[in-house]
Amino acid sequence: MVDAHARRALGAALLASSLMPLNSTMIAVALPDIAREFARSPGTVAQAVVASYLVAAIVLQGPGGKLGDRLGHRRMLALGQVLVAAGAVLGLVAGALGVLAVARVLMAAGGAAIVPATVALLRIELPPQRRGRAFGLFGAIMSLAAGIGPVVGGELVRAFGWPSIFAANLPVIGIAALLAATGRGRGTEPQSRPRFDVLGTVLLTATLAALVLGLQARGTAAAVLLGTCAALLVPFVWWERRATDPVVPFGLFASTAFTAGSLLVALQNLVMYTLLFELPQVLAALLAADSAATGRLLVAMTAAMVLASLVAGRLTDLVGPRPVAMGGALACLAAVGLLAVGDLSSLRQPVLPLALIGLGVGLATPAAQTASLSAVPRERSGAAAGIGSTMRYLGGVVGVALLGRLVDLTGDRSAVLSEHRNVLAVFAAALVAGLVCAAALPGRSAERTQAPAPDGA
Numbered sequence: 001m002v003d004a005h006a007r008r009a010l011g012a013a014l015l016a017s018s019l020m021p022l023n024s025t026m027i028a029v030a031l032p033d034i035a036r037e038f039a040r041s042p043g044t045v046a047q048a049v050v051a052s053y054l055v056a057a058i059v060l061q062g063p064g065g066k067l068g069d070r071l072g073h074r075r076m077l078a079l080g081q082v083l084v085a086a087g088a089v090l091g092l093v094a095g096a097l098g099v100l101a102v103a104r105v106l107m108a109a110g111g112a113a114i115v116p117a118t119v120a121l122l123r124i125e126l127p128p129q130r131r132g133r134a135f136g137l138f139g140a141i142m143s144l145a146a147g148i149g150p151v152v153g154g155e156l157v158r159a160f161g162w163p164s165i166f167a168a169n170l171p172v173i174g175i176a177a178l179l180a181a182t183g184r185g186r187g188t189e190p191q192s193r194p195r196f197d198v199l200g201t202v203l204l205t206a207t208l209a210a211l212v213l214g215l216q217a218r219g220t221a222a223a224v225l226l227g228t229c230a231a232l233l234v235p236f237v238w239w240e241r242r243a244t245d246p247v248v249p250f251g252l253f254a255s256t257a258f259t260a261g262s263l264l265v266a267l268q269n270l271v272m273y274t275l276l277f278e279l280p281q282v283l284a285a286l287l288a289a290d291s292a293a294t295g296r297l298l299v300a301m302t303a304a305m306v307l308a309s310l311v312a313g314r315l316t317d318l319v320g321p322r323p324v325a326m327g328g329a330l331a332c333l334a335a336v337g338l339l340a341v342g343d344l345s346s347l348r349q350p351v352l353p354l355a356l357i358g359l360g361v362g363l364a365t366p367a368a369q370t371a372s373l374s375a376v377p378r379e380r381s382g383a384a385a386g387i388g389s390t391m392r393y394l395g396g397v398v399g400v401a402l403l404g405r406l407v408d409l410t411g412d413r414s415a416v417l418s419e420h421r422n423v424l425a426v427f428a429a430a431l432v433a434g435l436v437c438a439a440a441l442p443g444r445s446a447e448r449t450q451a452p453a454p455d456g457a
Contacts, residue, residue, distance in 0.1 A: 006125055009074070012179035013118040014138060016081055018145040019169055020111030024053065025149030027104075030162040037162070038097045048101040051216065056108035058393045059208040063201045064109075065116030065386020066247045070196065073117040073124070073382055077180065080117065083110030085173045091166035103166065112389075119385035123373040129317055131374060136313020136366040140306045143362065147302030150295070200247040203236040208390070215401035249383055252376055257321075260440035261372030262388045264325060266395035267434040268361050271332060271427045272301075274399030275357065278407060278423055279350060285409040285416045286344050293347060300351050301358035308362025313370075315363075321371035325438035328364030331356050333431045340424045343417065364438060371441045402426060 027049055035045045068076040087106030094100040122134045156164040207229055214225030240246040253259045280294040308328075315324045335356035342349050369388065376384040406426065407419050 008179045008182055010118075010121060010125060010134070012176040013077055013114070013121050014141055015172060015179065016077065016084070016114045016176040017111075017118040017138070018141050019084055019107075019172055020057065020115055021142050021146035022149045022152070023107055023111070023165075023169070024057070025146050026153035026156075026165055026168075027053070029150050029153040030157050030165050033157060033162040034097075034100070038100075040097055045097065048097050049104045051213075052101050053104045053108045054393075054397070055209055055212050056105045057112055058212055058390060058397070059205045060109050060112035061116060061389040061393070062204055062383070062386040063247055064112040065120065065382035065384070065389070066197070066201075067113070068117045068120055068382030068385075069380060073120045074180070076113045076117040076382070077121070078177075080110040080113030081173050081177060083107070083113065084169055085110075088166045088169035088173070092163050107169070112386075115389050116382055116385035119369070119373065119388070120381035123376075123381045123385070124378055128374055132316030132318075132321075132366060132370045133310075133313035135369040135373075136309045136311070136316070139309035139312070139362065139365045139369070143302060143305040143309060147299070147306070195245075197240075197243050197245055197247040200236070200240050200243050203232060203239060204247055207232040207236050208394075211394075212397055215397055247383075248387060249380060252380065252384055252387065255372075255375040256440050257375035257442050258372045258384060260437040261321070261325075261368035261370075261375075262391045264329070264368040264434050264437040264441075265365055265388065266391040267430045267437065268329075268332060268364055269392050269395035270399035270430050271336075272357060272361050273396035274403050274423070275354075275427070277400055278403050278420070279354075281407070281409055282344065282416060282420050283347065283350075286413060287347060289347060297347060297350060297354060301354040304355040304358030305362040306358075308359045309366055312363040312366040316367045316370050320443040321367040321441040322438065322443045325364045325367040325371075325441050326435065328360040328362070328367065329431060329435040329438045330360070331363065332360030333428065333435065335360065336424050336427045336431060340421055340428075344420070364434070368438070368441065375442075 031042055031045050031049070034040075034049065035042045038045070040048075064076065064080075084107050087103045087108075087110060090106065091100055091103035094103055118138070119135075122138060123131065126134050152168070153165055156168060160167075210225045210229035210232060214222050214229055217225055237250075240248050240250060276298065279297075280289070283289040283294055283297075312324050312328070335353040338353040338356070339350065342353075344350065372388060373381065373384060403423065406423055409416050409419060411419075
């Protein structure tokens with residue numbers, strides 16, 4: 001059993017974690033107001049406050065998780081809350097767009113400390129038979145936060161102006177800090193280890209930043225950035241395999257459960273996040289649907305994802321990760337099939353496929369996280385959580401980049417539908433690969449997977 005103090009500590013971590021997806025989507029509705037106030041173009045503002053947040057969130061997840069293994073995950077959780085609060089205050093008083101960009105990077109850095117720490121604490125504090133429902137609750141909270149972000153942001157901006165989006169973080173951080181102060185748990189004690197892998201962290205950050213920016217860029221800039229990423233990858237891997245305490249322990253990938261679980265989450269996020277961008281564009285081209293109409297449609301996916309996450313956690317504890325994850329992967333494949341055979345002649349037609357996508361992701365993600373985190377040694381929970389979070393974000397970034405290169409909605413109805421089905425074919429291939437990953441997860445008989453081989457083994 002988990003006592004009341006530990007529950008409060010984990011509740012604080014879950015509450016603080018919700019701010020990362022909330023801040024990633026809440027800002028979208030404030031971009032026009034910020035652009036007007038600072039007399040900048042919407043594209044410039046998006047790069048300053050959205051792209052900067054995304055890049056920082058991705059590149060800092062791995063180092064954030066690794067620091068948690070060394071310094072203690074509760075300490076990293078507290079540090080992350082301080083960074084989010086500092087960024088929120090700075091954003092609240094920012095008088096220039098550059099200052100606002102710094103505020104967003106601080107908030108992303110805080111989230112990159114909080115989320116891996118939370119995932120690691122769920123793995124460390126809870127016995128194997130309760131981890132599934134905990135990761136289900138985590139998935140439900142994160143999905144709900146991302147889904148309600150634009151709604152909450154819209155109401156705040158309308159009532160109080162765009163700075164209120166930053167101010168909204170402060171009471172949440174205050175409640176989380178109060179809960180953490182009255183709770184306790186095992187967490188992790190600071191570990192005596194060799195010097196922190198500074199060079200590996202720098203190489204990882206530069207490699208991921210070049211990848212993310214290259215995927216967003218076009219033409220020569222994209223080629224240069226992606227080439228830089230490929231060039232940096234070689235010394236990064238070389239160094240990490242020789243580092244005494246690497247920021248990315250490649251030995252973790254010797255575990256089939258860890259690798260398959262992390263890949264499954266990344267592949268499903270590729271499909272889900274790309275669909276969030278692609279379907280509204282297609283419906284606007286075919287049916288002249290506005291953002292309000294497509295927003296109502298996406299509620300079906302968010303609601304199904306939240307409910308399925310809660311159910312999936314308990315099912316994972318009862319029957320094991322494999323059947324739950326496979327059920328989720330099959331639900332996503334069925335959704336893509338329904339979208340492919342439909343002609344999108346009405347706004348009601350995508351409701352069932354979207355609900356099935358939400359059901360599939362909601363089922364598979366908690367199962368995959370339970371399997372992957374249970375497969376790693378306790379002392380590497382943070383590094384594993386950081387790697388998993390990085391892969392999840394990269395899945396979405398790669399998907400959106402592919403969308404920009406595959407879709408051209410300037411033709412007639414048949415041309416738009418053809419482009420849409422091309423994207424669905426990519427989705428289907430990703431989901432088939434995800435189904436293979438789900439089948440590789442342990443069943444109920446393998447509640448405790450073997451620890452991965454040491455680095456370099």
